[in-house]
Amino acid sequence: MEVFISDIPDEGLHLEGEFPVTIFDLPPGDSIQPMGPVRYSADIYAFEEVVVLNGSLRSPFRLQCGTCLEFFDFDADFPDWTSEVDLEPGQRTIDLKEIIREDFLLGLPPNPRCDDRDDGHICPKAHFVTFAEDEDEEEPLEAGGPDIWGALDEFGKKPN
Numbered sequence: 001m002e003v004f005i006s007d008i009p010d011e012g013l014h015l016e017g018e019f020p021v022t023i024f025d026l027p028p029g030d031s032i033q034p035m036g037p038v039r040y041s042a043d044i045y046a047f048e049e050v051v052v053l054n055g056s057l058r059s060p061f062r063l064q065c066g067t068c069l070e071f072f073d074f075d076a077d078f079p080d081w082t083s084e085v086d087l088e089p090g091q092r093t094i095d096l097k098e099i100i101r102e103d104f105l106l107g108l109p110p111n112p113r114c115d116d117r118d119d120g121h122i123c124p125k126a127h128f129v130t131f132a133e134d135e136d137e138e139e140p141l142e143a144g145g146p147d148i149w150g151a152l153d154e155f156g157k158k159p160n
């Protein structure tokens, strides 16, 4: 979406709306899966050599956990978004869509983990990457772990 710099008044230009998820145009199988739509609200100010954008961005994604490789829902919410675009000599327009696309991709967590959320989810592979200092703590719940002795007792009672 091209915005003509000459259309930006001194007091700024307010634009808000949605872009379709297709603006991301990422290859299938990418570790970032945009789920769209892409909501934006922007106040745009033009200066001599730079265009400044202030506002908010929000869009749902699915990101791949760097530990267990499962995809999980991630709501990318940038309530204090700001961006600066350096202008080339003679540049007459900026591409709002492209600016927003890049700022989302730069703003997403570089090493997402599926338990970086507040819902109590625990990464199923988290114990593979915990460090030795955790060894003194309680054993994680293993299926049937403490009952193995009980099972052996039962075995011993069998008449054979």
Ligand SMILES: [Zn+2]
Residues within 6 Å of the ligand: 065, 066, 067, 068, 069, 070, 113, 114, 115, 123, 124, 125
């Ligand atoms: Zn995970």
